[in-house]
Every structure is written in C-alpha cells, then in structure tokens.
Amino acid sequence: MTIPPELLRRLATAKRIAVxxxxxxxxxxxxxxxxxxxxxxxxxxxxxxxxxxRAFRRNPRLVWEWYAWRRTLVADAKPNPGHLALAxxxxxxxxxxxxxxxxxxxxxxxxxxxxxxxxxxxxxTKCFDEGAIVTSWEDTGDVPxxxxxxxxxxxxxxxxxxxxxxxTEMERAATASTNCDVFFSIGTSTIVYPAAALxxxxxxxxxxxxxxxxxxTPLTMLAQFNLPEAAGVALPVLMKAxxxxxxx
Ligand code: OAD
Numbered sequence: 001m002t003i004p005p006e007l008l009r010r011l012a013t014a015k016r017i018a019v020x021x022x023x024x025x026x027x028x029x030x031x032x033x034x035x036x037x038x039x040x041x042x043x044x045x046x047x048x049x050x051x052x053x054r055a056f057r058r059n060p061r062l063v064w065e066w067y068a069w070r071r072t073l074v075a076d077a078k079p080n081p082g083h084l085a086l087a088x089x090x091x092x093x094x095x096x097x098x099x100x101x102x103x104x105x106x107x108x109x110x111x112x113x114x115x116x117x118x119x120x121x122x123x124x125t126k127c128f129d130e131g132a133i134v135t136s137w138e139d140t141g142d143v144p145x146x147x148x149x150x151x152x153x154x155x156x157x158x159x160x161x162x163x164x165x166x167x168t169e170m171e172r173a174a175t176a177s178t179n180c181d182v183f184f185s186i187g188t189s190t191i192v193y194p195a196a197a198l199x200x201x202x203x204x205x206x207x208x209x210x211x212x213x214x215x216x217t218p219l220t221m222l223a224q225f226n227l228p229e230a231a232g233v234a235l236p237v238l239m240k241a242x243x244x245x246x247x248x
Pocket of ligand 1: 190
C-alpha cells in the first residue's frame with residue numbers, strides 16, 4: 001500500500017494531531033473486537049447483556065467472571081505494529097492526543113504517553129457503590145470481591161452501556177478533536193456515541209480526517225483520506241513515509 005502524497009503534504013505542515021482508536025487496533029494483538037462473533041464460553045451473550053449496571057446487579061458473578069476472562073486475554077496480549085507506530089508518531093508532532101475507546105492499556109504498553117481513556121481501563125477496579133478506585137482487597141473467596149471500604153461489590157473501572165463517560169476525559173477528547181490539523185480515526189466502527197461524534201466534530205472544525213479501517217463505516221464517505229487496511233499494516237507504512245518525507 002502507498003500513502004497518498006497529498007496526505008503526506010498535509011502532515012508535513014501539521015502541528016496538532018488527534019487520533020481516535022477502537023477495538024480494531026487491538027485485533028492484531030488477539031483481543032477480540034466487540035462486533036466479532038464471540039468465541040468460546042461467551043458465545044451465547046452479547047456485550048450489551050454483560051456490560052451494563054443492570055446486568056451486574058442481576059448477576060454480579062457472571063459479569064465479574066466475563067471481565068476476568070477478558071483481563072487474561074489482555075494480560076497475554078502484546079502491543080502490535082499499529083500500537084508501536086502510534087507511539088512513534090507522538091514524538092513527531094508538537095501536539096498529539098491519542099483518544100482511545102479501548103480498555104486494554106495496549107497503547108500505554110507500546111509507549112504512548114498522551115492517551116485519553118474514554119471507556120476506562122480493564123486492569124483497574126473500583127467500588128460499584130462508591131465509584132472509588134480500589135487497588136487491593138482481602139481475598140475472602142467472594143466473587144465479585146468486596147470493597148474494603150464499604151463492603152459493596154467491586155467492578156472493573158470500565159464504562160458500561162447506559163453509563164456516562166468520564167467528564168474530564170470527554171472534555172479533553174472534544175478539545176483535541178476540534179483543535180487539530182489532522183484527525184485519524186483508526187479501527188472503530190464509528191457507531192457508539194459519544195465517541196463516534198468526535199471525527200465529525202473534527203471535520204466540522206476544518207481538520208483533515210483520515211480513516212484507517214478495512215471495512216467501511218459511517219465516516220468513510222466523509223473522510224478526506226481512507227486507508228482501507230489493517231492498522232498494523234497501514235500505520236508502519238505511514239510512519240516510514242513520514243520519516244522519509246522529513247529527511248528529504
Ligand atoms: P467494534 O467492534 O464496533 O469495531 C471494530 C472496527 O475495527 C470495525 O469497524 C472493524 O472493521 C475494524 N477492524 C477490525 N480489524 C481491524 C484492524 N486490524 N485494523 C483496523 N481496523 C480493524 O469496536 P469499537 O468501534 O471500538 O464500548 O466499539 C466501540 C465501543 O463499542 C467499544 O469501546 C465498547 C463497545 O460497546 C463500551 O463498552 C462502552
């Protein structure tokens with residue numbers, strides 16, 4: 001694949017970059033996306049049935065064990081060339097914001113430092129009742145374990161359906177999206193709001209929008225540039241072309 005010369009020209013003068021990533025960026029690390037068919041034990045559930053406060057109240061053990069399964073998947077996963085290329089890209093621009101819907105922490109493990117986690121992080125735990133982050137608790141064998149502070153149930157620090165996104169992160173993401181020269185939308189189906197609004201807000205604010213996704217999304221027809229490729233293929237090629245254009 002080649003990078004459109006006009007995109008390289010725009011990146012050559014760009015100072016402010018914003019990137020939105022979704023589950024597709026971690027697919028090549030073996031982390032299933034949301035809208036893949038689920039494998040194994042959980043084939044019979046949809047994420048919506050497991051990732052809501054109602055589902056947790058109804059069957060806290062089931063939800064806790066689902067996240068425990070996903071935590072092992074994430075713990076065994078490694079950042080892929082797409083994650084690594086984004087960590088390099090961060091160093092090339094004075095302003096760079098990496099907005100992620102992913103809860104796997106793989107961007108940070110790849111070396112990205114400017115990460116805005118919109119949907120939380122699966123490796124963190126918090127109290128269902130108080131909302132406070134909990135880093136250690138007594139292993140009494142309870143599933144889910146109990147909050148050492150109030151005795152309430154513990155849950156993963158991720159955003160569930162029907163829950164609001166963390167305010168500070170959402171504000172930072174909106175500011176980064178409407179104050180950038182180039183906005184990349186990578187590995188997201190662009191259907192889950194409010195995150196899915198960000199590429200359109202960037203477009204309205206006059207940014208150049210680039211989509212990297214092997215499949216079409218609601219953004220595809222509106223983005224100025226489309227790289228219909230896997231992120232782990234397109235991003236290293238883009239980085240190579242960017243570095244070459246900066247040397248010439
Ligand atoms: P989805 O599963 O909805 O979409 C993944 C997208 O990645 C699809 O458009 C795929 O075509 C694309 N894709 C797959 N493999 C790829 C690859 N190797 N490189 C690039 N793209 C690839 O995941 P998200 O858009 O992240 O929210 O889903 C958004 C939110 O919906 C999630 O954060 C989660 C979910 O419900 C919450 O749980 C709150």
